[in-house]
Amino acid sequence: MDQLSVFPATLTLIAINVAASIYGWLNQKFLLANLFHIEPIREKNEYHRLITSGFLHGGVFHLLINMFVLFQFGRFIEYQLGTLSFLFVYFAALLGGNLWALLENFRAPDYRALGASGATSGMILSFCLFQPFAMLLFFIIPMPAIVFGILFIGISTVLAQRENRIIGHEAHLGGAIAGLIATIVVAPRSLSIFSDQVARVLGGG
Template identity: 80%
Template sequence: MEQLTLFPATLTLIAINVAASLYAWANPKFLMGNLFWVQGVREKREYHRFLTAGFLHGGVFHLLINMFVLFQFGRIIEDILGTPKFLIVYFAALLGGNAWAYLENFRKPDYRALGASGATSGIILSFCLFLPFATLLFFVIPMPAVVFAVAFIGISILLAQNENRVIGHEAHLGGAIFGLVATMIVEPRSLSIFSDQVARVLGGG
């Protein structure tokens, strides 16, 4: 139990996501009023959607996947950065991901999305910066985290071009980039930590 106190923000974010999603499933009006919706932002100036959409999910599987990722990576990044910096990275990724999706779909007023995947994408990329050679699974294929990061961004760019997509890859891409940049801003040593590990591996040291 004492270990749980080491990452209070991660656990709090999970609790909020679960509570908000459960409430939204039982209250469709609340769900529709808080998910990400281009027309709602563009014409009605409902800017709260940039934030609130990141705490809502489309179903149990969607929620479980995002919360599993948040727990697995969030507690590590919160431990490395400390709670305040971790929260800055998380919300920068969440808001940045939805802002990216808004710009990508500005001419699609009916575009709607929800979920914490923009935020969790940023946390994963932050993890890759600190632990570039940790083994991660990408579609069940094991690979170093640094390779995972490149593949994740590249595939998100490609899939975001698909007009018939049902997954918000734009938010994944924006969240990943904003999370990476936010990490470098709040912890400038992250770049040297990353480069030192790369140099050590490439140099065989």
């Protein structure tokens, strides 16, 4: 109960993701009506998919990975920004990731995707602003968050250009950038926090 009172948005988003994903696995019609699908977005103006697809997942492992990232980073961001600002950043990242994917795949009507990866990518980059030298794992390699963030954006940019990709790296890229910008918008102090920490490390202070 203490966690719920301190991080209500993070835990509520996790609960919604879990419930919607399980319902989607049990109800194919619901899943197909709400996943990210270029053709109905483009031809039928089903723009709700830009949001609803971010609460659906392709399987248990996909769901667990995204919810683990949201739990780990979302609590920190919600504590730093407050609940309303945290929600703004989360949905900005979710929407930004899917809008980027829409632009990248606009001429591919059969393109489909789902998952909270765009939103969770935004959480990671938002965290990097506040804790640039916290150690994160890139696969199994520990590195400072600032290095992780740069690699994340760089690799997502490269992989998004590949054809026949299974993972929607363009949504990761768009979500990461949108989350970064949204954090700066609601908390301009994050730039000072970031620059002060970088200056201290570079200056040896």
